[in-house]
Amino acid sequence: MFDTILIANRGEIAARVIDTARKMGVRCVAVHSDVDADARHVAMADEALHIGGAAPADSYLRGDAIIAAAQATGAQAIHPGYGFLSENPDFVEAVEAAGLTFIGPSAKAIRAMGLKDAAKALMEEAGVPVVPGYHGAEQATDHLAAQAEKIGYPVLIKAVAGGGGKGMRLVERAGDFADALESARSEAAKAFGNDAVLIEKFIEHPRHIEVQVFGDGANAVHLFERDCSLQRRHQKVIEEAPAPGMTDEVRAAMGAAAVRAAEAIGYSGAGTVEFIVDGSGGLRADGFWFMEMNTRLQVEHPVTEAITGVDLVEWQLRVASGEALPARQEDLAITGHAFEARLYAEDVPKGFLPATGTLTHLRFPPGARADTGVRAGDEISPFYDPMIAKLVTHGPTRDVALRRLATALSQTQVAGTVTNLAFLGALARHEGFAAGEVDTGLIARDLDALVVTPAPGARETALAGLAALGLLGAEGRDIGFALWARSARTLILRRDEEDITLRVRVLSADASDVTVDETTVEARRVGGRWRLDDHVAPEVAVTGDTVTVFAQYGIEFGIVDPLIRAAAAGADSAVIEAPMPGLVKAMHAEAGQAVSAGDRLAVLEAMKMEHSLLAPRDGIVAEVLAQAGAQVAAGAALIRLEEED
Incomplete structure (x- = not known):
């Protein structure tokens, strides 16, 4: 057995490998980029070496730097994890040429x-x-279109060097083939450096x-x-x-x-x-x-x-x-039976857009395996896959394992970034899925029901208000009461772009009445636990101007600052902004150009995927504020339309 191994990866898989290696008495070396210097896998390792910049090409894809790190630390073998260099045969050969063992298959x-x-x-x-399909070397567009006709629609176009759904397009009729082929080739070339494709018959169910x-x-x-x-x-x-x-x-x-x-x-x-x-x-x-x-x-x-x-x-x-x-x-x-749910930082209602942010709060429930590479306080970076964790449950039957998954998801707490937690919870409780009616089209068929944003009730909103005002402190503490006794306070919270006005009347350090719209919620602390209208209150976290109530997979409220609200009142709705940090891959808009609602105006590359930015309405492009090749921040103005008459 090896004395020391180096893990040529990051995040949850690096932590996962370290867990097992540590149990086997094997010393572990981690590598990290600039932005991962304080990452969980680095803290877990016996030794860690810096190998380059934030972008994967400058760090985790630098085979020479990784091999040098292994040699410098006395590692006898390199574990590649998955992604990055894990399926790169040239890297395998370089590892072996350096006298090291690659923990995985041969280059051949x-x-x-x-x-x-x-x-x-x-x-x-x-x-x-x-x-059935076409896997040949001839890649001319006309030839591929003819092969698709021969196979019979619907067909899948797939990058020959692909994976993870990149370079893959479903084509249901001949008229869409050329555009889908161009899109698949472009994505494949970017992701894999190879735009060759194959065509397969699409299985209907x-x-x-x-x-x-x-x-x-x-x-x-x-x-x-x-x-x-x-x-x-x-x-x-x-x-x-x-x-x-x-x-x-x-x-x-x-x-x-x-x-x-x-x-x-x-x-x-x-x-x-x-x-x-x-x-x-x-x-x-x-x-x-x-x-x-x-x-x-x-x-x-x-x-x-x-x-x-x-x-x-x-x-x-x-x-x-x-x-x-x-x-x-x-x-x-x-x-028995087991399930795994992938918890991501992503905005589900906005089309599963990858998200960034600092994890101000993170807690996983007991009884479920949580493989994660992050901790509370860590940042979800735009440079890597935005996975937060994998939650795994096991049970003697499928029904028991699935119920345990649903429970684990409902008890998972995340704040600081939007996540797909509610979406996963809806899937775990989907009647068809529970009945074993599983196919790759299930999510698409029921997407509208699965992406419904949890709606807070009066009790959750009242609790958020109390937390925002700092009134959920330790039992018996009379500081809050001294400040608030016999007084009422109006507070504005923000939820789903709507204002919610609350009126809070403090009765004592352990009692308040909160009116939300026309509903009054009685908040009382009994035996050290807050109760809302005699219901046990869920946990809550406050970070800066955000309150997260951990009910319904986490409900986030913004605390409205009147001064900021006034400054934002004049914001221009005609401006198309970057929904996340990324690279402007393509700009299809020009000043003076007439556009229709839904037209693709720009393509943003972020989190290893391309995202089209569409015109929100008919209009004329007044100004293009960013060019192809520019790296932009979330919220950056990219295109401005002329004001409507």
């Missing part, structure tokens, strides 16, 4: 699965079923089921399946293991196909074989097809660990250090 295996078209051809040779495999370079086993069908924009949201509705026959067929795929390339370490499954008539042994193989540990690996009792990172370290597979296929079994 990564290359074999690195391009989707070549991987599908290899899988066909290995007897693994593949989706698809399920995304993947099989966890593990090999030692000669032999492989599978650790059963995960269902990752709950997706939006081809990004996984909630994963589970095992797959609902799975039969022993189909599990055996999929597992055998996944093992054939792994052994065909001499796979070593943890990997995932992903299948697209026709879910229209129940799972069938002839109804699944190979999509791709991820030659690394997957984000959703904890659900497999939960149902098998296997620590996959421990297996990675053991096999990379020269041990044989830790278990035979017949030694592995499924116990």
Whole structure:
């Protein structure tokens, strides 16, 4: 076994690897960028080295700096985590050339699965079923359009070097093909440096089921399946293991196909074989097809660990250090059911826009596994994926595990940035999902109901007002009462761009009446706990001019400063602003140009994705305030329209 390893990654996966390595008595070295100097994974490591600037290209993608850090600290091996350099065969070869061990598959295996078209051809040779489609080298637009017609619409355009939904477009009719192809190529070139695409038949009622495999370079086993069908924009949201509705026959067929795929390339370490499954008539042994193989540990690996009792990172370290597979296929079994929900800093009502901010408050509930790379006080940076945590629950049955997930989400507390917590909670309580009616279109079909913003009631609003006024202090403290006794105060809170006026009458240090609109809430402290109209009050956090009440997955109120309100009263609604920090990728507007509501005026690149900024109304462009290539802050004015008559 290694004495020291270096983790060539950041965030929750770096912390996850350190957790297991520490239990095995292995010393851990972390690397970090400028903005990650105080990150959680850095604090956890035995030693940490700075490797460059905030942008991944200046730090976590610098293979030479990472290898030099490993050599300088006496590390014998490098764990890549996932993302960044984890599936870069050139990096693997450089690691090995430096006399170090790469904790993962060989460069040859990564290359074999690195391009989707070549991987599908290899899988066909290995007897693994593949989706009908075009995987050829000819990339002329007319040729690809003809192939799409031959396959039959709807089709998927996919980047051959893709992943994470980037460079992927669904095309439902021939007239949309050319625009979708151009968009997919542009995104693929940006993300992967390769604009080549393949075309596949789109399965109308698809399920995304993947099989966890593990090999030692000669032999492989599978650790059963995960269902990752709950997706939006081809990004996984909630994963589970095992797959609902799975039969022993189909599990055996999929597992055998996944093992054939792994052994065909001499796979070593943890990997995932992903299948697209026709879910229209129940799972069938002839109804699944190979999509791709991820030659690394997957984000959703904890659900497999939960149902098998296997620590996959421990297996990675053991096999990379020269041990044989830790278990035979017949030694592995499924116990219970598990779910994982991905908690992100993102604005769901605004189209799941990635968000930034400082986590002023962060608390996870007991009884759930929370894999996280952040703590209260940490910043969600615009430079990296905005994941806050992965919440994992396990139970003896699917129903119990899902109920535990719903409870864990309702008890998770986050303040300082918008999140998808309420969205995840709505999914966990979705009747169809609870019944096992899972496919990749579920979120899109029910999106309007799933993204409803929690509406605060009078009690939650009253509690926010008391917190904003500092009246929820320690029991018996009479400072507040001395200041407020026999007085009333009017307070304005801001919620969803609307003002809420509260009138607060303080009766004692332990009693106040708060009127919200026409409803009066009695707030009383009894036995050290505040009660609102005899209901136990939820927890609350105040940071600056923001109050967060931890009910309904977190309800945030702004504390209105009258002076700031007056200054903002003249804000120009005709200005199109950047909704988040990012790079102006393209500017499609010119001064004097006539535009219609919904026209794309600019493209902002942020959080590894492109976001179109649309005209809010018909009008004339008065002024373009930013140019392509400019790095802009959230709220920066980009385009101004002429005033309406």
